[in-house]
Amino acid sequence: MEEERELLRGNTHTLVMAVLRDGPMHGYAIAREINRRSGEALRCKQGTLYPVLYALEEEALIQGIWEHAEGERPRKVYVLTEAGLGELAHRIRLWKQFNAAMEGVIAGDNPDAQPA
Amino acid sequence: MHSRPDTSLLSDEPAPLLADYLDHLCAPLIGVMSYERRREISLEVRLHLESLAEELAEQGQTSEAALTAALQEFGEPWTVGEGMVRTLSSHASESSARSARTAMAHGVAWFGLPAAACLLLLTQHSVDDPRAELLPLLTLLTLMTPVFGGALTGFTSPARAESGACRALALVGAISLGIALLLLPSRMGLVFLGVQAAYWFPIGWLAARAAVCIRRQYHRGCFLRLAGRRLSYVSLHEGVKR
Numbered sequence: 153m154e155e156e157r158e159l160l161r162g163n164t165h166t167l168v169m170a171v172l173r174d175g176p177m178h179g180y181a182i183a184r185e186i187n188r189r190s191g192e193a194l195r196c197k198q199g200t201l202y203p204v205l206y207a208l209e210e211e212a213l214i215q216g217i218w219e220h221a222e223g224e225r226p227r228k229v230y231v232l233t234e235a236g237l238g239e240l241a242h243r244i245r246l247w248k249q250f251n252a253a254m255e256g257v258i259a260g261d262n263p264d265a266q267p268a
Numbered sequence: 269m270h271s272r273p274d275t276s277l278l279s280d281e282p283a284p285l286l287a288d289y290l291d292h293l294c295a296p297l298i299g300v301m302s303y304e305r306r307r308e309i310s311l312e313v314r315l316h317l318e319s320l321a322e323e324l325a326e327q328g329q330t331s332e333a334a335l336t337a338a339l340q341e342f343g344e345p346w347t348v349g350e351g352m353v354r355t356l357s358s359h360a361s362e363s364s365a366r367s368a369r370t371a372m373a374h375g376v377a378w379f380g381l382p383a384a385a386c387l388l389l390l391t392q393h394s395v396d397d398p399r400a401e402l403l404p405l406l407t408l409l410t411l412m413t414p415v416f417g418g419a420l421t422g423f424t425s426p427a428r429a430e431s432g433a434c435r436a437l438a439l440v441g442a443i444s445l446g447i448a449l450l451l452l453p454s455r456m457g458l459v460f461l462g463v464q465a466a467y468w469f470p471i472g473w474l475a476a477r478a479a480v481c482i483r484r485q486y487h488r489g490c491f492l493r494l495a496g497r498r499l500s501y502v503s504l505h506e507g508v509k510r
Contacts, residue, residue, distance in 0.1 A: 180316045197343030198320070199293075202313065203351035210355070228312050 164204045166247065167194065169240040172214060172232040179205060182230070205230060213239050282314050285335055289345050290314055296349035300356055309352070317342055371425040371432020378420045379433075379440045379472065382413040383464075387444060390460060391451050410463055414471035422479025433476040437469055
């Protein structure tokens with residue numbers, strides 16, 4: 153469990169931006185969406201999400217806006233900025249390279265276990 | 269869409285357990301970020317936790333059990349708060365480096381321009397053919413440059429102003445040395461550099477420091493006046509409640 157958390161910690165920024173690519177969301181919805189899309193495999197303490205959100209906001213990769221809908225409680229929703237979209241594309245490219253490299257090393261010389 | 273939350277839309281206070289949790293979460297943030305920002309974070313986390321607790325309550329838990337489970341799910345409050353501090357600290361160090369660069373740039377402008385004027389006047393004023401009419405202006409510039417240069421550096425970029433002034437003076441001194449060696453008789457150039465090292469450096473540093481102190485005192489005065497108003501409001505509010 154601790155190893156999974158360590159792996160997740162370095163990639164939470166990418167996960168948050170990937171979720172926000174599909175539309176604006178508030179913190180609670182982002183946490184739920186990460187859980188849902190990963191089939192509950194990437195489950196972390198939800199509080200760790202907020203330092204990531206504030207870091208991304210400071211870097212202007214996302215923008216937080218307070219929404220005040222009629223008769224509802226206020227909500228801070230986050231939107232992926234243009235800079236965030238570019239950063240996400242860069243991170244996805246890096247992740248794919250890293251993943252392919254890992255697959256190659258793990259498969260070794262066994263032809264039956266070559267990466268797809 | 270707003271950049272700040274409208275808390276008037278919240279009619280109720282958070283549950284005591286939740287309020288205590290939020291106090292612990294925001295405690296590491298005191299002194300790191302403003303009261304308004306802490307309040308905003310506290311509200312955002314509160315809304316998250318209440319949504320999570322409502323969802324757990326819908327699954328059949330009692331409201332107390334649902335809230336406790338939501339707090340566990342969110343994580344230990346001190347750890348979450350310190351995570352936020354770490355995030356902001358890394359940005360603070362970047363901001364500090366940016367402030368140092370700004371202070372140096374301002375210092376170069378405030379010291380460099382009078383230094384250039386001094387050098388220009390010195391080139392007009394040769395030892396063999398002294399021009400008496402230039403001497404008062406040259407003396408005035410030499411005496412006042414560190415006072416005004418340091419003060420302006422302190423006022424325009426108070427963060428890291430003293431080190432910015434010293435680094436700017438070092439740069440201006442190095443450039444002056446090059447120009448003096450090229451354009452001025454060696455004795456006159458050395459005197460000018462001696463004045464920069466012995467007079468401009470300490471006075472420039474002191475003037476920058478004094479300007480920063482004056483600016484801080486001014487802002488502290490504004491803060492105390494504001495805090496006084498808030499204090500009287502709290503006393504009044506407490507009196508009404510009693």
